Amino acid sequence: MPPQTNSNLRLNLTGCEPDPDLRSLRYRTAIDMAAYADQNGFANVNVEEHHVAQNGWLPSPLTMAAAIAARTERVNIGVVALLASLYDPIRLAEDVAVIDLLSQGRFSFVAGLGYRELEFHAMDKPWAARGKWMDHVLETLLQAWADEPFDYRGETINVTPKPFSRPYPQLLVGGMSRAAARRAARLGLPFAPPMTDPELESYYWQQLETHGKEGFVYSPPEDFSILFIAQYPDRAWEELGHHFLNEALEYSSWSPENLKRPLEFASNSVQGLREEGRYEIITPEQCLQRHRERDDFFALIHPLVGGMPLDRGWNCLRLYTGEVLAKL
Secondary structure: OOOOOOEEEEEOOOOOOOOHHHHHHHHHHHHHHHHHHHHOOOOEEEEOOOOOOOOOOOOOHHHHHHHHHHHOOOOEEEEEEEEHHHOOHHHHHHHHHHHHHHHOOOEEEEEEOOOOHHHHHHOOOOOOOHHHHHHHHHHHHHHHOOOOOEEEOOEEEOOOOOOOOOOOOEEEEEOOOHHHHHHHHHHOOOEEOOOOOHHHHHHHHHHHHHHOOOOOEOOOOOOOOEEEEOOOHHHHHHHHHHHHHHHHHHHHOOOOOOOOOOOOOOOOOHHHHHHHOOEEEEOHHHHHHHHHHOOOOOEEEOOOHHHOOHHHHHHHHHHHHHHOHHHO
16 A cells, blocks of 8 residues: 555535436445545545535534444544534434444544525524534533433433544534634643644734643645546546536535635636636646645545536545555
């Protein structure tokens, strides 16, 4: 098996087909790809969560994570991010513990607050009180995973099973606000903003000191992009660019005011998307060179982007493992 690098497989199932047989095949292919990544030296397989998306964005990351855990042995499995404010905390504690046991501690998640009011409506959760509910969910998770029973709404309960990881599974707090940084610091949890923000990170460190807690910051490099590997990028953009656009336009349609997000997209064309450089189609040789030039190179491989044909997605993945990872 090739040595592990910072190689990440992204599986968010955007662009799913209307035909149920094809939808089923795409989901089963995603699990097959996760198993393939596990066997060929990927460090992480990441899934995501969004609801009522027009293009079928994955709404059930815990279900997918459990399926991936059952088919893999080495690779880390992450939910980036899980919208914790949409969950019942006890049920979430139980589900995460089961996945953590299945994976023997390879599971982690970034707890996101969420910024689409429609998702809160669909999940019957209060939009105006989302911050308060987020606090309740995170505080309850930490109590539920501990060994001792605890008081929950006036009754003593003991949530079982306990997770494999001790004291609890890897949990990071996401967000791009000072409130998110304060929440993470107060609970002594790592902070995972989706973009590099030195000022916000400094504020988090200050808050850790204030609360007498320890933690760390994790965010992708400032220049990271989503990668698709092909032998002939120009031709691939012509043939496949609309799949990247499918995902980018859906994501852009959710853009709220006064909130910084990664992968913001200002155009509405394939050419505009290509010029912005947040989605890239590169050759195996170009990708190999990036790995060799930078120890911290963050390779985010997205073979099923926006309804990508399955054979082209497999070709992307095999080029990366065979022509990049195998040569490192």
